[in-house]
Amino acid sequence: MSNKLSSSVPTDREVVLGILNNSEDALNRLYIGYYPMVLQFILNNNGDEDDAKDVYQEAIIILYNKIKGGDFELSSKLKTYIYSVCRRIWLKKLSQESKKTNNVSEFEDVIAVEVDIEQHEEKDLQFEKMGSALLNLGEPCKTIIQDFYINNLSMQDICEKFGYTNTDNAKTQKYKCLQRLKKLFFQS
Amino acid sequence: MRNDIELEGIIEDYLQGKLSATEAAAFEELRANDPAIDHKVVTHKVFLEELKQYGAVLSLKQQMDNAHKKIDVASLTEQLRPHPSYIVNLWRNNKSAVAVAASFLLLTIFSIYSIQHNTKQNGSYEVMRREMANIKNNQNRLVRTIISSSKMDKGPVRAAKFGGTGFALTSNGYICTNLHVIKDADSIYVQNSNGSFKASVVHRDPEHDIAILKITDNAFVPLSNLPYKLKKNTTGMGENVYTLGFPKDDAVLGEGYVSSRTGHSGDTTQYQVSIEINPGNSGGPLLDNYGNIIGVITAKENNVDGATFAIKAKYIQQALNAIPEDSLGKKVAFSKKNPMQGLSRTKQIDKIEPYVYMIKVYN
Numbered sequence: 001m002s003n004k005l006s007s008s009v010p011t012d013r014e015v016v017l018g019i020l021n022n023s024e025d026a027l028n029r030l031y032i033g034y035y036p037m038v039l040q041f042i043l044n045n046n047g048d049e050d051d052a053k054d055v056y057q058e059a060i061i062i063l064y065n066k067i068k069g070g071d072f073e074l075s076s077k078l079k080t081y082i083y084s085v086c087r088r089i090w091l092k093k094l095s096q097e098s099k100k101t102n103n104v105s106e107f108e109d110v111i112a113v114e115v116d117i118e119q120h121e122e123k124d125l126q127f128e129k130m131g132s133a134l135l136n137l138g139e140p141c142k143t144i145i146q147d148f149y150i151n152n153l154s155m156q157d158i159c160e161k162f163g164y165t166n167t168d169n170a171k172t173q174k175y176k177c178l179q180r181l182k183k184l185f186f187q188s
Numbered sequence: 189m190r191n192d193i194e195l196e197g198i199i200e201d202y203l204q205g206k207l208s209a210t211e212a213a214a215f216e217e218l219r220a221n222d223p224a225i226d227h228k229v230v231t232h233k234v235f236l237e238e239l240k241q242y243g244a245v246l247s248l249k250q251q252m253d254n255a256h257k258k259i260d261v262a263s264l265t266e267q268l269r270p271h272p273s274y275i276v277n278l279w280r281n282n283k284s285a286v287a288v289a290a291s292f293l294l295l296t297i298f299s300i301y302s303i304q305h306n307t308k309q310n311g312s313y314e315v316m317r318r319e320m321a322n323i324k325n326n327q328n329r330l331v332r333t334i335i336s337s338s339k340m341d342k343g344p345v346r347a348a349k350f351g352g353t354g355f356a357l358t359s360n361g362y363i364c365t366n367l368h369v370i371k372d373a374d375s376i377y378v379q380n381s382n383g384s385f386k387a388s389v390v391h392r393d394p395e396h397d398i399a400i401l402k403i404t405d406n407a408f409v410p411l412s413n414l415p416y417k418l419k420k421n422t423t424g425m426g427e428n429v430y431t432l433g434f435p436k437d438d439a440v441l442g443e444g445y446v447s448s449r450t451g452h453s454g455d456t457t458q459y460q461v462s463i464e465i466n467p468g469n470s471g472g473p474l475l476d477n478y479g480n481i482i483g484v485i486t487a488k489e490n491n492v493d494g495a496t497f498a499i500k501a502k503y504i505q506q507a508l509n510a511i512p513e514d515s516l517g518k519k520v521a522f523s524k525k526n527p528m529q530g531l532s533r534t535k536q537i538d539k540i541e542p543y544v545y546m547i548k549v550y551n
Contacts, residue, residue, distance in 0.1 A: 024251055031255035039261070040268040049265050057252050064248055123241070130242040149236060150243030175193045182235055 009033035012078045019067045031060060034079060038086045041107055046094065055093070059085040062120045076111050083108040088117050133184035141177035148174060195225070199232050313452045313497075314490040315368045315397075317549075318351040318435060318468030350549040353433040353472035353485070354378060354401060355540075357508060358516050359411040361385075361403030364504055365471030365547050366486055367392055370399050378403060378545035380439075387547075391510050396457055396503040397486055400511060401547075415539040416473070417526050418501045419480035422449060428477050429461055431485050431498075432537065434546035435468035441537060442469065444494070446482075451497040452489065459483055462494040471547060474498045479528030479536050 010018070010029045018026020035056060042052035059082050066072045076084075087110060134142050140162055147153040147161070155167045155174075164170040201207050202215050219226045279286065352369030356362065363378060370376055376387045378401065385405035392399050423429075423446050430443040444463035451458025461474065465488055474483040483498030508516070528536050 027248075027251055028255045028258070031252055032259055035256075035259055036264055036268060039264055043265060043269045049261050053256060053261075057249060057256075060252060061245060061248060068244075126238055127242055127245055130238055134242075145239070146243070149239045150246070171197065172193055175196055178196075182231075185235070185238070 012074055015078055016067055016072065016074070019064055027060075027064075030078075031056075034082050037079065037083060037107065041083065041086060042090060044107075045090065045104055047090065051090070051093070055086050055089050056082075058089055058120070058124075062116055065120070065123065066116060076109075080109050080111055081113065084111045084113045085117065088113055092117075129185060133181055136184050137177065137181050141173075141180065144170075144174050145177050145181055195228070196232070199229050200236075202229070203233055203236065312490055313487050315366070315487045316352075316465055316467050316470040316485065317366070317369045317371075318466075318470075319349070349551055351434060351468050352470040352547040352549070353468065354545045354547045355432075355471075355473040355481070356411060356414060356543040356545070357400065357504070359414060360516070361387075361408055361410070362390070362508075362511070362516060363387065363401040363403065363545055363547075364473075364484060364507070365399055365401060366484065366499075367394055367397045367399040368486075369471045369547055370401070370549055372551050373549040374551040376401060376550070377548045379548060380545045381542060382409070383407060384548075391507055393503070393507045393510075396499050396507070398484065398499060398503060398507045400507055411543065414543060415528055415536075416475065416479050416481050416543070418505055419476065419482045420502055420505070422500065423459065423476060423482045425449060427482075429463070429474050429482065430533070430537075431463060431465070431469065431472045431474050432540060432544045433465065433469035433472035433485065435466035437546070439541060439544060439546075440469075442472075444496075447495070452487070455497075457503060458486065458497045458499055461496050461498055463496050464494060465496050468546075473540075473544065475536070475540070477533075479526050479531065479540070 010026060010033060015026055015030045017023075018030075035052075038056040038059070039049060039052040042055060043049070047055075062085055063078070063082060087104070087106075091104065134145070137145070144158055144162065147158055148155070153161075155170055158164075158174070159167050159170045162170065162173075164173065198207070198215060202212060207215060219229055350369065350373075352365055354363040354365035354369075357364050370389055373389070376389070377384050378387045379385070385403045385408045387401040387403045387405070390400050390402045425446050425448065427446045428443075429446055430441060432439050432441060434440070442463040442465055444461050446459050447462040448460035450456050451460055459474070459482070461483075463485075465472075465485060469485050470487070472485040473481050474485055476482050480501075481504070482501050484501075484504060485496060485498050487497045489495035489497075528539060531539070
């Protein structure tokens with residue numbers, strides 16, 4: 001009864017294929033399907049529901065990148081993988097906050113995931129750096145960069161959105177913004 | 189400045205593969221000749237990938253937040269948080285151990301139970317009606333053909349399919365046998381030293397496996413008074429009993445004792461008797477030393493030696509009660525006093541034999 005998962009938990013294969021095909025539905029079902037398991041683990045090990053959310057989302061990102069990276073092999077059940085990753089992350093956090101970590105209440109099998117987590121930590125560092133660099137960049141640069149490089153808007157769209165008189169002005173603005181962003185990113 | 193902007197535009201187009209073949213070749217040559225440009229290309233590429241990655245994670249987080257909103261976190265938290273009670277936590281944490289212990293306990297109980305009940309009768313119940321053997325049929329047929337051709341009278345030419353035993357309940361031709369003996373019968377003949385007579389079924393009692401037949405043949409001459417009585421009371425264990433039956437074409441005596449007051453799997457409507465019986469004995473009378481009928485031979489346990497079952501006599505009486513009183517004539521009665529009491533076994537059998545019939549079933 002304690003780790004009853006909702007009946008709509010997708011099969012592992014569905015999840016992998018769904019993520020490879022950018023299916024939002026698959027991600028939703030994955031997310032909703034295994035959240036109770038992680039929540040239970042965190043709640044029973046000195047955490048609250050916000051900790052559970054953070055840890056769980058991190059684990060999903062790791063899984064997502066792993067699948068997207070193409071080197072993903074289903075050597076265990078996704079459930080076990082997610083649980084193991086969450087467990088590792090949470091134990092790390094606990095020891096960083098020097099909360100007590102003895103007597104971990106386990107709910108699932110555990111597999112070794114240290115390598116994945118280390119890789120993720122590097123990526124996460126870059127992510128944080130980029131986030132803070134963008135934040136320091138300020139508006140409208142941040143939005144221009146995001147629109148052009150992340151949301152793949154055309155120069156024309158950006159022109160209209162920000163009221164530039166011609167695309168050359170917009171291009172110049174974008175160039176300046178990107179230079180500043182590079183500076184901020186590589187400096188920090 | 190202007191050049192830098194243009195250069196970056198070209199680099200971006202180059203990285204995205206938007207340049208035409210000749211432009212790309214020209215650019216690659218430029219890149220090969222100018223390390224500064226090459227460096228710019230590489231760093232730009234790395235940086236753009238970082239940006240893409242950032243964007244992907246950002247949108248993933250957005251999606252997850254959307255999914256998260258669909259979850260009823262509060263109630264889940266309530267449901268999954270560690271229970272304040274120590275007992276409940278103990279149960280949750282050791283559920284699998286408890287389950288193992290419980291299954292072990294169940295298994296143990298079950299094993300002990302089954303060991304204890306191994307002493308129970310476990311053979312199957314096998315009714316003793318006889319399927320006439322082919323060889324015998326052939327012989328019978330020979331004999332009968334000769335007889336019928338010499339006498340030129342009617343009568344069964346075909347060999348009987350099944351056989352059993354029956355005994356007279358009244359002097360005017362009511363006969364008791366087992367229901368399973370006459371199952372699926374098209375026609376029934378009863379035969380003893382007096383001759384062979386056609387009979388029909390007048391009563392069936394499927395609950396106790398009893399059937400009552402009536403001889404309908406014109407050639408039948410009413411019998412004299414029945415020598416035996418029905419014994420109403422339950423006979424005690426150890427009582428010597430015997431039966432007459434037709435496992436072959438002549439009457440065969442079987443002798444033994446009452447070995448249990450109940451029948452197969454504790455069936456209280458039956459006795460268990462220790463008599464060797466064979467197919468064909470079904471429906472035979474079970475008599476005690478005083479010449480009282482105490483039951484009807486029905487079946488035996490097929491992989492237990494000497495476990496034969498007989499229906500208690502009071503159910504014969506019940507079956508008899510189902511037939512109108514005035515058509516019965518002089519019937520067998522429950523009685524304590526018995527004319528055969530004190531006679532030797534041989535004398536008793538001499539008296540009984542004319543009242544025991546071989547039942548032949550045709551279908």
